[in-house]
Every structure is written in C-alpha cells, then in structure tokens.
Amino acid sequence: MERFTAASPLTGTKYLDIYVDEKEPRNGIEALLKELRPLWKPTEIKLKTFTDGITNKLLGCHVDEAMEDVILVRIYGNMTELFVDRNNEVKSFQALRAQHCAPDLYCTFQNGMCYEFIRGTVLNMWLLREPSIFRLVAKELAQFHSVQTDNGYPSEPVLWNTISKYLDLLNTNQQKPTTHVSSLEMNDVPTFDILVSEVEKLKEHLSQCESPVVLCHNDLLCKNIIYIEAKGVVKFIDYEYTGYNYQAYDIGNHFNEFAGVSELDFSMYPPKELQLEWLKSYLEVFKECSGREPLVTDLEVLRLYVQVNKFALASHFSWGLWAVLQARYSTIDFDFLRYARERFKQYFKMKDDVMTLQLPS
Template identity: 55%
Template sequence: MANYIHVPEGAPVVPKLDVTLDEHDYRAGALKLIKTLRPHWKPSEVKMKTFTDGITNKLIGCYVGGSMQDMVLVRVYGNKTELFVDREFEVKSFRVLQAHRCAPRLYCTFNNGLCYEFLQGVALEPEHIRSPAIFRHIARQMAKYHAIHAHNGWVPQSDLWLKMSKFFSLVPTHFEDPEKDQRLNSEVPSAVCLRDEMIWLQQNLSKLGSPVVLCHNDLLCKNIIYNQQEGNVKFIDYEYAGYNYQAFDIGNHFNEFAGLNEVDYTLYPGRELQLQWLRAYLEAYKEYKSQGTQVSNTEVEVLYVQVNRFALASHFFWGLWALIQAQYSTIDFDFLGYVFTFEQHPYNQDLNYVCSFLATKCAFADMQFSVSASTSR
C-alpha cells in the first residue's frame, strides 16, 4: 500500500459537478460552477482574474465587488496531466490536509478541475524564502505536514521510484517540431543514460535511512502563501502530495531557492543557511511528534547529508516531468529550457562535504541514526 492515504472520518464530503471548462473560453463553465457554489452572486457581476504563475494548470479567481476575500479559485487541469497525476489521490490528499488545518477549503471537483478557497496573503519569491523570519515558518509548516498520521495503520512506503518510472515511460522520444526535436537529441541524455541514472539514484538514496512521511513534494515559492498579519504560511497545490522520503521534500524545496522562470543556482542555500533551516525543522517535527524539542548536532548533520543527496532525485524527477510537459502542455513555458537548467546546479562544494561525511560516519548499508530510529511509522 505504498500510496494509500486515509481520509479521516467526518471529513466534509466534496461534491463533484458535471461541468467541463474550456481552458481557452472558460467564463461560461466557471459561471455554472459559481451558480452552485455562490448562488447569491449575480452572474453579470462576477469578475474573473487569471493567475499566470502556474506551469501545470490554469487558475482563475472568481469574485464580486472590489474585495477578493470571498474569491473562489477555479483550477483547470493542464492538458494530458492525468497521464502523470492521480487526480483521485490529489483530492484525498487535499481532504486530509484540510482536516488538519493545513489546506484551504475544497469546495468541489468538476470534470477537468477543482474549486477551492482563496487564502489571504502573498505568494512568495526566492528572495523571501531566504529570510529567517519566513523560512522558520516554512520549516515549521513542513514539519506539521510530515507529522500527519494518514496511513490508518499501514506502514507507509515511498512511491517516488514508482512515479519516477512512470514518468520515464512517458518521456517523448521525438517531437514533431523540428527545433524542439533537435534540442531533445543534442542536449538531453539518451534513454539508456537516463535509465542508468534512475537506477543509481534508487540504489543509493533508498539506503540513506530517510523516514517516509506525508510530503507536499512540490514546494516551489509560488506554492507558499505568506500571511504577514497572522504571521504564518500555508502551502497550496497538492497534485504531487503523498508518502515520500522526508529528505526529498526538503531537498526539493531547497532546489526551489533558485527560482522557476529565471533559474539561478547561485541562490541554492549554502551550508550555514541549511543547518539553521534544518534545526528549526527538526525542533518543530519532534514537537509535533511529541518527542520533545531537543535536537543534536548529529541529527542536523545526518539530515543535511540526506537532503543534499535527495536534491539530486528532485532534479531528475522534475527533469522527466518537464520533458513530458514539453510534449503535451498548452501553457506558454519553455519546458525544454527548464530541463537544461538542472545541469547548472553547483553541487561540488556541498557534495564534497556530503561524501566526506558519509565516508567517515557510516556505510550506506549500515546507516542507523537517531533521526530515523526515533521516527514512528
């Protein structure tokens, strides 16, 4: 039961409406949804705002008057995303997180999307998530996710390698567009090389002893909403949420320090910033797991090693994803260019430390540290 997730008893039922939105002419379909969700709104007064930050789906905000406080967010799934996103599992994850006050209200699903509550606050940028005042909130919120017990007695297992294999099977071997096909052949490693890399990642990273927890798995800056007035952050978009290695979720977030549209890997967090972040995370994680708040230097160092190793898996995962999106997505984004940015990551300094630590502290097969040993599955 690698990807089993249990929705708590008493969680609100989420209705499914028989409505299909045209991603290019969505107003008529959106008004059908609003008629059910906000029957007191006059259709002629409903305003719609298109958000342009997403590169998987299209997001429309529906509201009346001058205030967006009661806005309904309508998310239209991207073209062919059902090939690599389990939409039923996404809704389950959404409901679990909502039950634990970690997500906005999910109003309904429809044939090719879902509607949910608008969260007050601002979507963050790379410069924001480096601030200690904010990154401590992010670390604490991630710890809260990871401490959620949603497996109903099953021993959770990561489905990272299963998802990665599925992505690999969907990677295009050619493009109809000659320019894209030339870039694919000249700049992307061969299928044999990619398969070897994937096998190497699984063989080495699965031995690191990282606990399997409920993860967000896609914590880029725009998926973090900061409410300065309340002094907290909330995470949005749970398409990739599920049980995974703790270190993958953190390493994936560290990769996002580099940004998305204009990727700059000099912004990847250095060792000192990482150690501060990881200590704040472990203190909160232990607190949520009722294990006290004392964190040793060894625990922080072990997590540091695991996180920087799993950052490699994050790059590989999203590289495969981008190749698939380059084939199917209708969103105006250079997905092939996004693949190539992963080669820019300056791992040398951090990985020298990581390898040194591994060599002196443990062998892969015998790695048993208090971080994993004390974690309740």
C-alpha cells in the same frame, strides 16, 4: 449545459459535471458558481488570472471589489493526468484540511477543482531566504510531515514509482513525432539510456541514506507558499504531487526551489549555514509533533543536512524528466525543455560532490 451535483464515490467531495474551456472559461465558470454561489449575479462576476503556474490555469472569481469572498478555479493542464493522480490529490486536500493544513475544497468538476482563496503574500526567491520567513516554512513543513492519514494512501515512497512512470512515458513516446518538440531541441537532454543508467545508480545510493517516509508536499516552490503576516504563519497550497515520500526529498526539493522557476539561478541554492539553521527549526517541531523532546543535537542536524543534499539530486532528476514530458504535451507558454536542460545540468554538476558526502554517525 447539462450538469449534476454529486459526491465522488472515491473521495466524497462534491462533483459538478461541468467542463470549463481553458481558452474561453467564462461560461463554464459561471455554471460552477451558479452551484457554489447562487446569489452571485453572472454579470457582476470578475475573473482574475494568476499567471505564475506552469502546470494548470488558475483563476480567482469574486463579485466584491474588496475580494472578501474569492473562489479559486483551477483548470487542469493538457494531459496532466499522465503525471497526476487526481483522486489522490483530492484525498490529500481532505486529509490536510482535517489537520488545518489546507483551505476548503468546494468541489471538483470534469477538468478541475474549486477551492478557498488564502489571502496573503506569495513567497519569492528573496523572501525564502529571510530568517523570519524560512523558520516559518520549516515549522509548517514539519507539521505537514507529521500528518497521519487513514484514507488508503500507499505508505511506500512515491519517488521511484514516479520516476519509473516518467521513464516509461518517455520510452513509449520518444519515437513519436510531436508538434511541441523537435529532435534538435532534444540534443542537450541526456539520452534515454543515460537516464536509465543514472536512475539505477541514484536509487542504489539513496537507498542507503535511511531517510524516513512521511506525508510530503513534493512541490514546495515559492508560489505554493503563502505568508499570512497578520497571523505570523505560512500555509502551503496545491497538492497535486502530495503523497508519502522520503522526508529528505521534500526538504531537498524545497531547497532546489530557492533557484526560482522561470529563470533558474542555482547560485541561490541555500548555503550550508542557512540550511543548518532551517533544519534545526524543522527538527524541533518535527520531534515535538511526534511527542518527543524538542531538543535537537548538532549531529541530528548534520545527518539531515547530508540526507537532504543527496535527495536534492533526485529532485533535479525527477523534475528534469517531468519537464521533458511537459514539453511534449503542455499548452502553457513556458520553455519546458530549457528548464529540463537546466535541471539535468545541475544534477550532473553537483552529483560527484554530493555522493561523496558521508552520513555522520
């Protein structure tokens, strides 16, 4: 296998010209590790597959039983370049690492990246609700939102460009036959015309919410949060969708993720009391990070509460579109269309109540 080591001219990160076969990854991974861990014997390398990802394939590589040194190898999912700007992802990694918010990025390769394994507990739907845990998540997200970048990021919110891109892809491909999705399966998904109409209404409504634009994770589901009990902190991983966006979108998207992924249960969406406590913890740290007094008023918390629940609508809409597209292209064994139907169903269920919420002044 021919390969070379170089720094990407766009990101400055080490690049290895190696392809890793998603179905038979062993040879490609051994080639990567020959460069990253030259003292590791190929016959001693153990691979552990992490199965809870629905976009990419993730494997942990190690030689010692105690797993003291683990390299994560992420193999990009089929056609994910349609959804993810990989150069921006690497820039995010670098900017966040510089602020101690991300693990080490060892290299990128033809269809993936290698990075440091963070040892800890991956959160689940129940841990997300624990006050001692959700306060840590709120504080970490406030610090994340305070990161300043100077790497050429566009500071405009990515939300509307992302939704527009998804709609364009749907429109371009909706007449094409696909082996993944039948027309019958698409029956419960809103028609393209309805989707276009809804996004116009949503954009008009949310443009009046005055949510600040900050550096956002944009995909803060359970599995992307690691609790490091010994240090009393949480850390976020996976920056595929990281970029500047509305502050309230990132929080609303996280609240939606209380419902889980594989089996969505929106009765788990955090109740108002939990949200207010979460948002107060968040605002204390967010204000402190910007050099202000960490004194938070009830009015500030209520204002953010309304903004967050309105932008949670946009989260349902965006991930619903994303899931329809994934159903067309992904080779991962996951019922993306069922997921899309559930997200759109919840969007329409909560739409009227949320849109009538008034911003306190």
